Amino acid sequence: MFSRRDFIHTGLAGASLLAVPAHAQLRIEITGAGARQFPIAIAAFEGDGLLPRSISDVVRADLERCGLFRIVETGPQPVGESAKIDFPNWKYRGADAFVAGSVTRLADGRLAVRFRLFDTTKASDLGGLELTILTEQFRYAAHRIADWVYEKLLGEPGAFSTRIAYVVKNGRQYQLQIADADGQNASAALVSDDPIISPAWSPDGTRLAYVSFQTKKPVVYLHTLATKQRTVLSNFKGSNSAPAWAPDGSRLAVVLTKDGLSQIYELRADGSGARRLTQSTGIDTEPFYSPDGKFLFFTSDRGGSPQVYRMPASGGDAVRVTFEGNYNVSPRVSPDNKTLAYLTRSEGRFRIALMDLASQQVQILTDSDKDESPSFAPNGRLVLFATEVGGRGVLSAVSVDGRVKQRLSGFAGDVREPAWGPLSR
Numbered sequence: 001m002f003s004r005r006d007f008i009h010t011g012l013a014g015a016s017l018l019a020v021p022a023h024a025q026l027r028i029e030i031t032g033a034g035a036r037q038f039p040i041a042i043a044a045f046e047g048d049g050l051l052p053r054s055i056s057d058v059v060r061a062d063l064e065r066c067g068l069f070r071i072v073e074t075g076p077q078p079v080g081e082s083a084k085i086d087f088p089n090w091k092y093r094g095a096d097a098f099v100a101g102s103v104t105r106l107a108d109g110r111l112a113v114r115f116r117l118f119d120t121t122k123a124s125d126l127g128g129l130e131l132t133i134l135t136e137q138f139r140y141a142a143h144r145i146a147d148w149v150y151e152k153l154l155g156e157p158g159a160f161s162t163r164i165a166y167v168v169k170n171g172r173q174y175q176l177q178i179a180d181a182d183g184q185n186a187s188a189a190l191v192s193d194d195p196i197i198s199p200a201w202s203p204d205g206t207r208l209a210y211v212s213f214q215t216k217k218p219v220v221y222l223h224t225l226a227t228k229q230r231t232v233l234s235n236f237k238g239s240n241s242a243p244a245w246a247p248d249g250s251r252l253a254v255v256l257t258k259d260g261l262s263q264i265y266e267l268r269a270d271g272s273g274a275r276r277l278t279q280s281t282g283i284d285t286e287p288f289y290s291p292d293g294k295f296l297f298f299t300s301d302r303g304g305s306p307q308v309y310r311m312p313a314s315g316g317d318a319v320r321v322t323f324e325g326n327y328n329v330s331p332r333v334s335p336d337n338k339t340l341a342y343l344t345r346s347e348g349r350f351r352i353a354l355m356d357l358a359s360q361q362v363q364i365l366t367d368s369d370k371d372e373s374p375s376f377a378p379n380g381r382l383v384l385f386a387t388e389v390g391g392r393g394v395l396s397a398v399s400v401d402g403r404v405k406q407r408l409s410g411f412a413g414d415v416r417e418p419a420w421g422p423l424s425r
Contacts, residue, residue, distance in 0.1 A: 037070040038153055041095035043079035047103035050111060051138045055103065058142035062160040062182065063149065066381065067404030078102075081116040087123040095120055097153060101128075101145070110134055113141045117149055126152055139184060147424075159377045161424045164384060165189070165199040165208055166395060167417040176210060178225070181377075181420070183395070183408045189223060190230075200243050200252075201421040208419075209233060209243035209252060220254055222269075233271045244287045246313070253277065253287035253296060264298055266315075277315040289313060290333045297321065297331040297340070308342055322355070324362055330373060333357075334380045339400065341365075341374040341383050352385050354400060365398045366405075373416065378423045382406075386416045 040063065048054040063069040072095040079085075079100040090098050101115030116128035129148055131141045143161035150158030162181045167174060174196045179186040190196060194213040201208060208223045218241045220234035234240040238257035245252050249269060256265050256274070264278040264287045278284040282302035289296055296313045299306055305326040311318040322328035327345035334341070337357070344353040344364070352366045352374050370388035377384065382397045382404075389407070393414030397406040 037068060038096060039070045039072055039094050040097040040099065040149070040153070041072040041074050041090055041093070042099040043074045043101075044076060045101040045103055045113075045115070046078040046080040047105075048078065050103050050105060051135065053138065055113060055138055055142045055145070056099070056101070058139055058182075059099065059146045059149070062143060062146035062158075065182070065406060066150070066158075067399055068150075068154065068381075081114050081128060085118050085120075087118070087120045091120040097126075097149075099145075099149060106132070111138075113138075113145075115145055117152055139180060143180065143182075144424075156381075157379045157423055159379045159381070159420075159423065162378055163205070163421040164375075164395075165201065165419045165421065166386075166415050167196050167199065168415045176208070176223075189225060189228070197417055198242055199417060199419045200245055201419055202245055203247055203249045203422055205422045205424070209245065211241050211243070220252075231271075234267060234274075236274070242286050244289060246289050247291055247293045253289065255285045255287065264296070275315075277311070278318070280318075284309075286330055288331050288333060290337055291335050292337050295333075297333060299329040299331065308340070321357075323360075328353070332374050332376055332383075334376050334400070335378055336380055339380075341376060343372060343374060352383060352398065354383070354402075363402060365400070365402045366396075368396075371396075373418055375418055375420045377420050384418045384420050386418055388414075 042056050042060050045056050060071050064071050072093055080102040081100050083100060085098060098118045098120050099115060104112050106112055111133050113131045113133060117126040119126055133141045140161060146160040147158035160181055163178055164181055165178050167176055172193060174192045175188040176190040176196050176199060177186050178189050192214055197211045199208050199210040206225060210221060211218045212221055218239045219232060220240045220243050222231050222233045234254050236256050236258040240254060240256055242255040243252050251266055251268050253264055253266055255262050262283045262285050263276055264284050266275045266277055280302045282300050284298055284300045286299040287296050294313055295310050297308060297310050300309050306329050307320055308322040308328050308331040309318040310321050325344050325346055328342055330343040332341045340355040340357055342353055343350055349369045350371050351364050352371050353362055353364050355362045368387045371385050373386050375384045382399055384397045386393055387396050393416050395408040395415055395418050
């Protein structure tokens, strides 16, 4: 059987949370860098003074914190997207790419944000975007620009305009918070006097499934973010926990005890059609669908200790996936289906591990002691997780090669249960 700490990790008990300010904004501390950094200069945008904060500053911060770009300083002089670019100068200063842009107010009061990306080595225009926004949307516009630049230069999607969900507790009050991927614009989607755990994003990013104890037992709810409408997904006899969405959004896997021990069941997205998927005499929990929809990964102690298993998504025979160590839980599969992030315990330390599913080679990504709840960025480049520093829980992230580590700080207390949302659509 799992210990009390095991149940916390598997989502079968209340969250272990301490006080946190309701509207804390997070600061990101970065250590390490990618094996190769792309040098880029991002000039101040013309008209940036129309905004609460410079858009170019946010774009710089986004690209810098991913560890794959080296920012070349430009100075305070703004440069518009239609300005004549001194390519030899910027190439001499070490920038292989240059971003220029502008912000102008339209007749209806909205703002037009324009930018262009230039290749200084070829003295060429790589394109750009024009975004029409409200003033309060300036951070989203900056994240969209950073995503565009990231994809243009690296050939894969950026994840700066995505969102993260996490649970905090302020005094006796629990909050399910939503924030930008950089920790800013935090707001409470739900406030409750009872524990909230295990938030899981729908594939389209419009809803969250989570577990609430407001009826003094664990019940799975669906929360529509735009309308704040809450509906009960699963309220069977006993415990209802650990929701996980299928990639097509048509169904969820949940953990129920209605027939005895914790077992994994499948439900339609409206809560109907409950069907049992696992048939073991142990505890089966923490389901997670592979992004291709073919498999369901989960944690089970059926072999004597908590390990990660895999079975067909429709149910069937399960095979063990993790073998190193006697405690491996919380499986999460990367968006490309190639790697598995999970929590492993070694010499009393709980750390994030990454397994190559083809070779079964394992790499320990973190050097902390009390990590939990890994969650991949939707482009697969980073793993978000909760950890403990100085007796307090914080959110952290680590690149999948282990080189870049981020810590999101600024809370007065603890924060847990992070979940990274899907790419913006």
